[in-house]
Amino acid sequence: MGKPKPDVRKLTPKSQDFSEWYNEVVKRADMADHSEIRGCMVIKPYGFGLWENMRDALDRRIKETGHKNAYFPLFVPESLLKKEAEHVEGFAPEVAWVTHGGEEKLEERLAIRPTSEAVICSIYAKWIQSYRDLPLLINQWANVVRWEKRTRLFLRTSEFLWQEGHTCHRTEDEAQEETLKMLEVYREFLETELAIPAITGLKTDAEKFPGAQQTYTVEALMSNGWALQAGTSHNLGQHFSKGFGIKFLDEDNAEKFVWQTSWGVSTRLVGGVIMTHGDDQGLILPPRIAPHQAVIVPIYRDDTRDKVLEGARSLWKDLSAVARVELDDRDGFKPGWKFNEWEMRGVPLRIELGPRDLDAGTAVLGNRVTGEKEAVQLSALREMLPKKLEAVQADLLARAKAHRDENTRPASSLAELSEIVEKHGGFVSAGWDGDPATEAKVKEETKATIRCIPLKSGEPEAGMTDVVSGKAAKHRVLYARAF
Amino acid sequence: MGKPKPDVRKLTPKSQDFSEWYNEVVKRADMADHSEIRGCMVIKPYGFGLWENMRDALDRRIKETGHKNAYFPLFVPESLLKKEAEHVEGFAPEVAWVTHGGEEKLEERLAIRPTSEAVICSIYAKWIQSYRDLPLLINQWANVVRWEKRTRLFLRTSEFLWQEGHTCHRTEDEAQEETLKMLEVYREFLETELAIPAITGLKTDAEKFPGAQQTYTVEALMSNGWALQAGTSHNLGQHFSKGFGIKFLDEDNAEKFVWQTSWGVSTRLVGGVIMTHGDDQGLILPPRIAPHQAVIVPIYRDDTRDKVLEGARSLWKDLSAVARVELDDRDGFKPGWKFNEWEMRGVPLRIELGPRDLDAGTAVLGNRVTGEKEAVQLSALREMLPKKLEAVQADLLARAKAHRDENTRPASSLAELSEIVEKHGGFVSAGWDGDPATEAKVKEETKATIRCIPLKSGEPEAGMTDVVSGKAAKHRVLYARAF
Numbered sequence: 001m002g003k004p005k006p007d008v009r010k011l012t013p014k015s016q017d018f019s020e021w022y023n024e025v026v027k028r029a030d031m032a033d034h035s036e037i038r039g040c041m042v043i044k045p046y047g048f049g050l051w052e053n054m055r056d057a058l059d060r061r062i063k064e065t066g067h068k069n070a071y072f073p074l075f076v077p078e079s080l081l082k083k084e085a086e087h088v089e090g091f092a093p094e095v096a097w098v099t100h101g102g103e104e105k106l107e108e109r110l111a112i113r114p115t116s117e118a119v120i121c122s123i124y125a126k127w128i129q130s131y132r133d134l135p136l137l138i139n140q141w142a143n144v145v146r147w148e149k150r151t152r153l154f155l156r157t158s159e160f161l162w163q164e165g166h167t168c169h170r171t172e173d174e175a176q177e178e179t180l181k182m183l184e185v186y187r188e189f190l191e192t193e194l195a196i197p198a199i200t201g202l203k204t205d206a207e208k209f210p211g212a213q214q215t216y217t218v219e220a221l222m223s224n225g226w227a228l229q230a231g232t233s234h235n236l237g238q239h240f241s242k243g244f245g246i247k248f249l250d251e252d253n254a255e256k257f258v259w260q261t262s263w264g265v266s267t268r269l270v271g272g273v274i275m276t277h278g279d280d281q282g283l284i285l286p287p288r289i290a291p292h293q294a295v296i297v298p299i300y301r302d303d304t305r306d307k308v309l310e311g312a313r314s315l316w317k318d319l320s321a322v323a324r325v326e327l328d329d330r331d332g333f334k335p336g337w338k339f340n341e342w343e344m345r346g347v348p349l350r351i352e353l354g355p356r357d358l359d360a361g362t363a364v365l366g367n368r369v370t371g372e373k374e375a376v377q378l379s380a381l382r383e384m385l386p387k388k389l390e391a392v393q394a395d396l397l398a399r400a401k402a403h404r405d406e407n408t409r410p411a412s413s414l415a416e417l418s419e420i421v422e423k424h425g426g427f428v429s430a431g432w433d434g435d436p437a438t439e440a441k442v443k444e445e446t447k448a449t450i451r452c453i454p455l456k457s458g459e460p461e462a463g464m465t466d467v468v469s470g471k472a473a474k475h476r477v478l479y480a481r482a483f
Numbered sequence: 484m485g486k487p488k489p490d491v492r493k494l495t496p497k498s499q500d501f502s503e504w505y506n507e508v509v510k511r512a513d514m515a516d517h518s519e520i521r522g523c524m525v526i527k528p529y530g531f532g533l534w535e536n537m538r539d540a541l542d543r544r545i546k547e548t549g550h551k552n553a554y555f556p557l558f559v560p561e562s563l564l565k566k567e568a569e570h571v572e573g574f575a576p577e578v579a580w581v582t583h584g585g586e587e588k589l590e591e592r593l594a595i596r597p598t599s600e601a602v603i604c605s606i607y608a609k610w611i612q613s614y615r616d617l618p619l620l621i622n623q624w625a626n627v628v629r630w631e632k633r634t635r636l637f638l639r640t641s642e643f644l645w646q647e648g649h650t651c652h653r654t655e656d657e658a659q660e661e662t663l664k665m666l667e668v669y670r671e672f673l674e675t676e677l678a679i680p681a682i683t684g685l686k687t688d689a690e691k692f693p694g695a696q697q698t699y700t701v702e703a704l705m706s707n708g709w710a711l712q713a714g715t716s717h718n719l720g721q722h723f724s725k726g727f728g729i730k731f732l733d734e735d736n737a738e739k740f741v742w743q744t745s746w747g748v749s750t751r752l753v754g755g756v757i758m759t760h761g762d763d764q765g766l767i768l769p770p771r772i773a774p775h776q777a778v779i780v781p782i783y784r785d786d787t788r789d790k791v792l793e794g795a796r797s798l799w800k801d802l803s804a805v806a807r808v809e810l811d812d813r814d815g816f817k818p819g820w821k822f823n824e825w826e827m828r829g830v831p832l833r834i835e836l837g838p839r840d841l842d843a844g845t846a847v848l849g850n851r852v853t854g855e856k857e858a859v860q861l862s863a864l865r866e867m868l869p870k871k872l873e874a875v876q877a878d879l880l881a882r883a884k885a886h887r888d889e890n891t892r893p894a895s896s897l898a899e900l901s902e903i904v905e906k907h908g909g910f911v912s913a914g915w916d917g918d919p920a921t922e923a924k925v926k927e928e929t930k931a932t933i934r935c936i937p938l939k940s941g942e943p944e945a946g947m948t949d950v951v952s953g954k955a956a957k958h959r960v961l962y963a964r965a966f
Contacts, residue, residue: 049552122519
């Protein structure tokens with residue numbers, strides 16, 4: 001439950017200053033807080049409740065696809081981190097180093113894991129001997145640390161929570177299949193649970209994970225027209241298995257290196273939910289992951305207090321069997337104040353219950369997304385509520401899809417691309433000849449990067465050319481500015 | 484699924500070398516592994532599956548008692564750790580220190596949290612202003628690091644997983660009530676889910692948490708006669724709120740310091756389960772938390788393979804609706820080998836299914852605890868299985884209770900106490916005059932310590948005297964050697 005918040009100022013409108021709007025929503029919806037520790041956030045109970053629901057929904061999918069959870073050490077000895085050259089180069093600049101244990105100086109520095117490939121690969125090398133040990137399908141939920149210079153709550157913090165899958169396979173094909181399977185798990189999870197429609201695609205070399213052979217991504221478009229990399233799935237090839245000596249004896253009695261994948265999503269997704277669905281009244285949470293799917297606000301004066309609260313409690317008990325329902329029975333706060341608070345916190349449905357409603361056997365049901373209110377029969381609510389919640393979930397997804405589709409525009413030249421990025425933001429669909437120089441040039445001019453080569457329709461259209469070089473396009477790509 | 488393990492050696496018997504037995508069981512039951520990183524373990528999927536079930540069962544109880552989960556930073560700046568004098572003295576010697584972020588040296592060293600009182604209190608000081616903000620009831624699931632010199636898998640590792648509750652209250656009485664409430668939650672959780680009967684009691688000053696006013700404990704007796712501190716609940720009084728300035732404006736308009744508690748249990752409990760229930764054939768897992776509650780082992784030759792596997796799969800589908808059932812359909816392993824493996828891994832019930840069973844519509848049900856086998860009707864299994872699992876759970880608890888009661892002996896002198904500790908181990912019930920010198924003397928002579936002053940019957944019996952001083956006892960206490 002929240003505490004008295006005398007802060008009744010309106011939020012800075014999204015259209016005026018998106019970044020400020022975001023910070024205000026995170027704070028005033030009681031999702032997270034800065035800490036005194038550089039770049040580290042505190043995830044408050046309301047924000048953590050949202051993350052728990054997301055985590056559980058994804059964990060179920062990870063297990064259903066045959067993976068098991070495990071837990072590996074927080075520390076990565078410097079020598080291990082260095083075993084894969086690209087990997088250490090990518091991560092060393094943002095690593096926090098432990099140099100002392102108790103009173104003594106360590107012989108070797110320990111990195112706090114920025115990601116766990118190095119430590120896990122060193123252990124897999126001991127575990128795997130034979131083709132019978134494959135595939136090895138393991139996931140862990142953990143905290144990781146990347147020493148960030150500029151931080152934003154949820155979106156970029158020095159410590160964050162995530163899951164990281166680490167798998168080993170017998171063949172290259174199997175590893176590729178796994179990489180794409182988990183990418184699809186992410187896409188479906190984002191769409192079904194978070195109501196975020198995401199595009200799956202391949203990252204260019206400039207944006208791939210240090211040490212990966214290929215990085216695939218799920219890219220979502222936020223409501224300000226910037227893209228968010230919502231999750232990644234890496235085909236690691238044999239880069240790490242060769243570096244760490246993860247070998248197995250195959251059925252043909254030959255010793256071979258395993259083929260690997262890794263994939264992860266993080267608490268950054270909480271930021272994605274906020275930026276996809278929130279509006280100028282605050283947060284809007286998709287019902288499937290909302291900590292409170294509906295809130296009951298009893299409306300009473302002194303002489304009707306007992307009666308209304310009794311009715312509200314009985315309704316709360318009844319509805320709690322079918323949904324996560326909160327009863328706001330705090331005295332000393334006016335109903336209007338409570339309405340604002342729960343709007344700010346993005347609860348999908350509000351149920352208002354006053355003395356006259358109670359006499360008439362009705363309540364007023366308010367919808368956070370549409371702003372509509374309707375009178376409903378109390379006796380029908382229990383059956384109606386799950387359907388209403390599904391409808392809100394569907395509305396949010398449809399709205400986000402429409403926003404993305406309206407904000408995906410073709411460009412055939414750098415000038416056109418530039419103008420779209422400046423004027424509208426969103427995804428820009430354009431031809432690319434495959435040369436990193438084009439990508440660099442576009443980034444320099446527009447701050448937009450290639451978000452991905454989409455898995456669906458990543459083939460260039462007939463006659464499509466690169467926006468910079470004018471050469472024939474090898475791919476159709478999506479450019480956007482990104483968080 | 485496990486991989487081929489040619490290791491068919493018998494375990495070292497518990498009675499011969501308990502410590503060696505423990506290490507072998509942890510390894511051969513595939514629970515955990517050492518890592519190259521000093522004192523850190525890897526929790527393997529089977530061990531982690533067990534921890535997940537324990538965690539979920541406890542998390543439910545923590546939420547049902549009104550607490551919410553949140554997440555606080557991994558790092559504790561040195562200056563924060565130093566704000567409570569006893570606290571820093573207790574923990575500084577075992578802290579891992581971060582001194583560098585990326586390329587730069589930090590201005591202030593950061594401790595990896597050994598426990599989170601310091602970081603959380605510094606944040607609570609910002610959050611709490613008024614009596615309306617109280618009680619504040621928060622829990623977090625996290626990793627913590629204590630730089631241990633001598634480590635044992637699960638029991639004592641440099642990094643471990645745990646939950647830590649941190650609450651703030653308006654009055655001293657409320658804080659004491661919370662402290663005891665969570666102690667009881669632990670006791671009931673241990674008994675119901677882990678089949679570990681635990682004794683609740685107060686720690687002496689020598690054994691209390693650095694910075695606490697009182698520490699309460701749940702103490703369990705392992706099967707070798709040593710005690711395990713399975714969880715602790717601390718009444719912190721105002722020690723931290725004064726150090727960190729956590730003040731609130733009370734209804735009477737006076738500014739006051741809050742009263743606090745903290746409480747935690749850790750992955751150490753996995754070790755507790757192993758040491759309470761395991762036997763010379765390996766692990767025995769309580770059904771309520773076992774990753775696999777039953778395993779189906781099909782018995783076939785080449786000519787009956789298809790038929791038996793089909794029957795086994797159909798049975799597996801049927802039973803999976805009522806329990807966590809594993810089907811061991813691996814080719815190339817003899818049934819006897821599989822029996823041994825699942826015995827080692829402590830699966831409570833085994834269902835053997837051969838071609839003749841199938842024809843007769845029966846199966847053989849084996850009980851891991853009693854070793855009994857019985858023929859059962861396939862058609863009755865689905866209804867029978869949950870009851871059988873409950874019976875195993877009850878048997879384990881009854882066995883552990885009987886073991887504890889048989890191994891709790893009174894002593895009226897140091898010589899007697901010494902003899903019991905040497906000869907039998909177990910709890911020794913004795914009088915204590917409240918003088919730390921007695922406790923120190925007993926520890927020196929016998930390596931036994933006061934595990935607790937039990938909440939139930941901690942009053943001295945008539946005429947009871949201190950085993951060392953011979954003075955009148957203030958309390959009846961339980962002595963034991965402990966992990």
